[in-house]
Amino acid sequence: MHHFIYTSQPVRVVFGPGSLQHLAREIEALGATKALILCTPEQRASAERVADLLGGRAAGIFDRAVMHVPIETAREARAVAQGLGADCAVAIGGGSTTGLGKAIALDSGLPILAIPTTYAGSEMTPIYGITEGGLKKTGKDPRVLPRTVIYDPELSLSLPVALSMTSGINAIAHAAEGLYAADSNPIMDLMAQEGIAAMGRALPAIKSVASNLEARADALYGAWLCGTVLGNVGMSLHHKLCHTLGGSFNLPHAETHTIVLPHALAYNAEAAPLAMQKIARALLKDSAPQAVFDLARDNGAPVALKDIGMQEADLDQACDLALQNQYPNPRPLERPALRQLLQNAFEGVRPT
Numbered sequence: 001m002h003h004f005i006y007t008s009q010p011v012r013v014v015f016g017p018g019s020l021q022h023l024a025r026e027i028e029a030l031g032a033t034k035a036l037i038l039c040t041p042e043q044r045a046s047a048e049r050v051a052d053l054l055g056g057r058a059a060g061i062f063d064r065a066v067m068h069v070p071i072e073t074a075r076e077a078r079a080v081a082q083g084l085g086a087d088c089a090v091a092i093g094g095g096s097t098t099g100l101g102k103a104i105a106l107d108s109g110l111p112i113l114a115i116p117t118t119y120a121g122s123e124m125t126p127i128y129g130i131t132e133g134g135l136k137k138t139g140k141d142p143r144v145l146p147r148t149v150i151y152d153p154e155l156s157l158s159l160p161v162a163l164s165m166t167s168g169i170n171a172i173a174h175a176a177e178g179l180y181a182a183d184s185n186p187i188m189d190l191m192a193q194e195g196i197a198a199m200g201r202a203l204p205a206i207k208s209v210a211s212n213l214e215a216r217a218d219a220l221y222g223a224w225l226c227g228t229v230l231g232n233v234g235m236s237l238h239h240k241l242c243h244t245l246g247g248s249f250n251l252p253h254a255e256t257h258t259i260v261l262p263h264a265l266a267y268n269a270e271a272a273p274l275a276m277q278k279i280a281r282a283l284l285k286d287s288a289p290q291a292v293f294d295l296a297r298d299n300g301a302p303v304a305l306k307d308i309g310m311q312e313a314d315l316d317q318a319c320d321l322a323l324q325n326q327y328p329n330p331r332p333l334e335r336p337a338l339r340q341l342l343q344n345a346f347e348g349v350r351p352t
């Protein structure tokens with residue numbers, strides 16, 4: 001029996017189709033009266049629906065959330081929250097919108113109610129990320145952990161199939177790295193395996209029929225579990241690589257995770273054989289790196305960095321950046337092997 005420390009994190013979860021109807025009750029339970037609603041420009045209509053549901057408790061809508069939380073956007077949103085006298089933020093959308101809420105909370109302690117519409121899992125973590133001067137900085141602070149999360153699978157029906165696949169694999173990455181994290185524990189192991197299995201079932205079903213509400217619920221359940229794992233244990237090489245590629249080369253987050261994960265798992269395979277077995281078993285396959293690669297490829301997700309805007313000439317710099325401020329990893333970071341990993345991900349080679 002190994003030694004571990006487990007600290008549960010206080011998040012209230014309201015789950016189920018139609019659960020958005022409980023929003024006013026949940027805002028009242030938080031004791032809030034002036035909610036600032038956050039969304040991306042594309043999800044303005046969802047934010048307006050939230051405002052209607054909140055009636056007099058809605059203070060306003062800030063609809064300029066974007067990927068990787070640029071510091072300028074964070075400052076603008078903080079000023080709007082302060083100007084309106086907001087006493088809570090409601091983030092409806094994916095990880096970018098939740099991330100903007102976190103940037104406000106980091107500064108002000110404003111409580112967040114998150115309504116996730118992708119499978120990124122940010123709503124279950126005290127991790128924030130802010131991009132400044134071309135570098136993405138991530139940190140952990142309990143103030144940014146949402147107080148309440150409403151998971152309503154009906155809201156993810158509109159998530160395009162392509163983004164559903166990559167977002168789901170982003171969630172799998174949280175659980176996969178949780179299984180070899182140095183500070184892992186048995187509860188997180190259970191959640192990680194169940195989360196990967198739920199996502200492994202849900203993604204092909206969503207690919208077949210995007211309107212399959214049961215599959216959407218399964219994916220959101222998986223996102224909850226995988227996000228919880230990310231929120232409770234440390235990140236490793238895979239997340240470090242994705243933060244580098246996303247923050248410094250402005251690559252799309254979920255697609256980058258999808259492409260890099262099989263290669264990061266292959267890099268760590270010999271150093272973390274038990275974790276690999278658990279990942280493979282959850283996906284009903286023999287090899288973890290190949291199972292993740294095939295899940296992406298067979299469901300139409302990208303498998304090569306060259307196809308999502310990465311330039312081959314930037315791979316050396318990406319490698320250098322990934323070696324700075326390293327996250328703990330089961331296998332030490334060796335420059336030639338890491339450079340090869342990036343090359344394989346660039347070309348979209350199936351791991352052996």
Ligand SMILES: NC(=O)C1=CN([C@@H]2O[C@H](COP(=O)(O)OP(=O)(O)OC[C@H]3O[C@@H](n4cnc5c(N)ncnc54)[C@H](O)[C@@H]3O)[C@@H](O)[C@H]2O)C=CC1
Nearest residue numbers: 040068094095096117118120122125127156158159253254
């Ligand atoms: N701090 C943390 O723990 C985590 C943070 N993240 C962060 O989240 C960001 C990525 O978030 P994602 O959720 O992948 O994407 P996103 O939030 O950027 O959304 C991508 C696009 O999909 C649209 N969209 C979202 N839900 C939709 C729906 N149901 N129907 C139609 N369109 C929808 C959005 O409006 C946006 O245009 C990154 O910046 C990443 O760093 C991701 C995971 C964990």
Ligand SMILES: O=C(O)/C=C\C(=O)CC(=O)O
Nearest residue numbers: 099127128129138239242
């Ligand atoms: O890479 C992830 O999916 C997890 C964490 C982050 O993205 C950190 C952030 O909010 O930028």
